[in-house]
Amino acid sequence: MKKKFPKSEDFSPEDWDAVEFPELTDAELAEARPLSEAMPQLHAAIVETLGRRAAAQDKRPISIRLDADLVEKLRATGPGWQSRVNDVLRRWIEGKAA
Numbered sequence: 622m623k624k625k626f627p628k629s630e631d632f633s634p635e636d637w638d639a640v641e642f643p644e645l646t647d648a649e650l651a652e653a654r655p656l657s658e659a660m661p662q663l664h665a666a667i668v669e670t671l672g673r674r675a676a677a678q679d680k681r682p683i684s685i686r687l688d689a690d691l692v693e694k695l696r697a698t699g700p701g702w703q704s705r706v707n708d709v710l711r712r713w714i715e716g717k718a719a
Contacts, residue, residue, distance in 0.1 A: 680707070
């Protein structure tokens with residue numbers, strides 16, 4: 622289950638003022654690395670998600686009837702299940718065309 626975090630609009634200006642954000646030291650800045658180097662898995666996940674969002678602009682919402690147990694199993698695979706269904710259907714259609 623995903624952890625719920627409060628939305629930024631749930632915080633008052635006073636809440637934000639109470640948070641201290643010290644400036645980075647020269648030593649800390651010298652040690653800074655790009656996200657792709659420091660956290661490659663997170664970077665890859667972000668890039669993949671952004672790529673999916675860009676591709677989603679060409680997608681059309683539809684209504685389709687599927688067996689309840691099938692939908693339950695698909696949703697249980699987690700976020701991105703609709704994109705995975707799209708990918709499977711695309712591979713099936715392209716395989717039929719060959």
